[in-house]
Amino acid sequence: MTLIWVKIGNARGPKGDPGVAGPPGAAWNKADATTAVGAYTNLPLGVTPVLSGAVATSLGLPVARLGTVTVTPHRADGTRRSYMFETNYVNANSPREVWTTVPDGSGIMQPWEKLWPRPKALIDNGAALAGSTIYTLAEGRWYVSGSIATSVGLPPSGSGQIARNGWLTIKYATGSSDAKHFEWVTDDVNNDYTTELWTAAKRSGDATIKGWRQVYPVKASLPSALDAGLRHQIERDQLRALVKGPISTAGATPVAFVWDDYPATMKAKVIEEVRRIGLKITFAVCSRSLDPGFENIKGVGEVTWSDVNSWVVDGLVEIANHSADHQDAATDEELFDTIVTGLTELRAHVPAANPRMTWVQPSVVYPNFNNGDSPSAYANEKAGQLIAAYHPYYTGLQKLIGSGAIPMSGEPVPGLARVWVDSMTEADRKAAITSLAGTGRGIIISTHANAIDAASRWTLAEMISYLEWLKAEEVAGRIKVMFLSNFAFARP
Structure with missing residues (x-):
C-alpha cells in the first residue's frame, strides 16, 4: 500500500514532553483514539466543511467540533482513502485539533489518532536510540535530543544545520512489522528554527529507509x-x-x-x-x-x-x-x-x-x-x-x-x-x-x-x-x- 501524506499545517504547540520513561520500543498510549467508523467514509475526495458538533457526531468523527474533513486517495481509483479531521480553534481550552485515520493493508479503517496537540505518551527518553539503526526498531514513539537525532541520521542534516530535539514516531504501515512509516517532528525553537515535519518509509523486504521528505514547511516541493x-x-x-x-x-x-x-x-x-x-x-x-x-x-x-x-x-x-x-x-x-x-x-x-x-x-x-x-x-x-x-x-x-x-x-x-x-x-x-x-x-x-x-x-x-x-x-x-x-x- 502506498501512503499519501497530506500537509497538516504548522504543528506549533507545546514543546516536546519526554513524559514517563518506558522501555525502548514501547507502544504509545492510544487513550485519545476512538474506533468509531461512520458516515465520514462516504464523503467525497477533497475538503468538506463540518458546520456543527452534531454533524461531526453524525459522521462518526472523533470529536463533536466544527472543522473540515480532508479525504485523500491511497490509490488512483480512490478505492482506499485516508481521512483528516481538523477542528476550528475556539480558545485555549478548545484549541485546534488534528485527527487522522487510514486503512490497514486489508483496507480496514484504523482507529482515529490525534496528531495535534500531541497526547502525552508512554515513551522512551531517546537515549536507548543512540547508535541504533532506526529502521530495525519496532513500533514506538521517542522524544529525542538533538545529539542523538544527529547520530541516528534524523533530518535536517548537512552544512549549516543545527541538531534538533523532537519526536520520532514509528508505525507499522500494513500490519506487518517489516513495512514501517517514520515521522519526525522537531521542536519549535525560534523564528529561524520552527517546527519541521519529516516523513520516511520502509517497504516490506527493503533493507533501508527510503529518503526523508520534508512535509512542513514545504520548502521546494511543487505539485506535478x-x-x-x-x-x-x-x-x-x-x-x-x-x-x-x-x-x-x-x-x-x-x-x-x-x-x-x-x-x-x-x-x-x-x-x-x-x-x-x-x-x-x-x-x-x-x-x-x-x-x-x-x-x-x-x-x-x-x-x-x-x-x-x-x-x-x-x-x-x-x-x-x-x-x-x-x-x-x-x-x-x-x-x-x-x-x-x-x-x-x-x-x-x-x-x-x-x-x-x-x-x-x-x-x-x-x-x-x-x-x-x-x-x-x-x-x-x-x-x-x-x-x-x-x-x-x-x-x-x-x-x-x-x-x-x-x-x-x-x-x-x-x-x-x-x-x-x-x-x-x-x-x-x-x-x-x-x-x-x-x-x-x-x-x-x-x-x-x-x-x-x-x-x-x-x-x-x-x-x-x-x-x-x-x-x-x-x-x-x-x-x-x-x-x-x-x-x-x-x-x-
Whole structure:
C-alpha cells in the first residue's frame, strides 16, 4: 500500500514532553483514539466543511467540533482513502485539533489518532536510540535530543544545520512489522528554527529507509502538472458546492468588481460607500500587507485584520488571495511561500473568509509565467501549477473575446484578464458593461484604492458615482454584481 501524506499545517504547540520513561520500543498510549467508523467514509475526495458538533457526531468523527474533513486517495481509483479531521480553534481550552485515520493493508479503517496537540505518551527518553539503526526498531514513539537525532541520521542534516530535539514516531504501515512509516517532528525553537515535519518509509523486504521528505514547511516541493490538475478539480468542485453553482443571473450581465491592495485606504475611502450603496466587491489582498516594511501596499490610514474580517462578516466583501507580499519570486521555495503560505496566512487573518479562496494575479514576475497569459502558463510553469492546485478560480492575462469579455456558461473559465476602469472615461467604463447585454458574457472590472484622486485616474466623486450607477443597473435587472467566487459559476 502506498501512503499519501497530506500537509497538516504548522504543528506549533507545546514543546516536546519526554513524559514517563518506558522501555525502548514501547507502544504509545492510544487513550485519545476512538474506533468509531461512520458516515465520514462516504464523503467525497477533497475538503468538506463540518458546520456543527452534531454533524461531526453524525459522521462518526472523533470529536463533536466544527472543522473540515480532508479525504485523500491511497490509490488512483480512490478505492482506499485516508481521512483528516481538523477542528476550528475556539480558545485555549478548545484549541485546534488534528485527527487522522487510514486503512490497514486489508483496507480496514484504523482507529482515529490525534496528531495535534500531541497526547502525552508512554515513551522512551531517546537515549536507548543512540547508535541504533532506526529502521530495525519496532513500533514506538521517542522524544529525542538533538545529539542523538544527529547520530541516528534524523533530518535536517548537512552544512549549516543545527541538531534538533523532537519526536520520532514509528508505525507499522500494513500490519506487518517489516513495512514501517517514520515521522519526525522537531521542536519549535525560534523564528529561524520552527517546527519541521519529516516523513520516511520502509517497504516490506527493503533493507533501508527510503529518503526523508520534508512535509512542513514545504520548502521546494511543487505539485506535478497531473497533481495540480487533480487538486484544482477538487478545489473547483468544493467551491461549486459552497456557492451552489451554476448560478443563474436571469439574463443579467454578470459583473465582478475586484479591488486590489491598500486595505487602509479601502477602510478610509471605499468600504462605507460600498455599505451605503449595497454592492458586493471582491478584495484581493496580500497576507503581509499589514506587516512592517510593506507600507507600500497597506495604503494610508490605520487598519487591522479584524477590520477586514468584519467587512466579510457584514457581507460587503469577499477576500481573494493576492500573494503573500506582492513581490517577484524565482525559486521553488519563494513561489511556494508567496502563493501557498500566503494563502494559509490570509485564511488565519480573515477567519470569516470563504474557505475556498480565489486567486487574483498580482503584477509580478514569476519564471516563464508572464502573469498567466496563456493556458500553458498554468499547465507547464511552476507558478501556474501552484496557483491552480490551491485555488478553485484565478485571474490572469488571457483575453478570449475583445478586451476582456468572458463567456459565462455556469462553469469557470479561469486565467482570464480583468478590465481596469479607473483610467477610463465615464462613458467607456459604463460601455464596457452595457455592450455585453444579451451576449451571454460577463466581465471582471478592477481598480486599486490608491487610484482614487491619483493622476490620470478617477476622483473620489467619480468612483462613488460609478458605484451608484452599478447599483442602479443591478436594481433595473440589467447586471448582477457578484463576488468573484460566485461570478465563476454565473450563467446569464
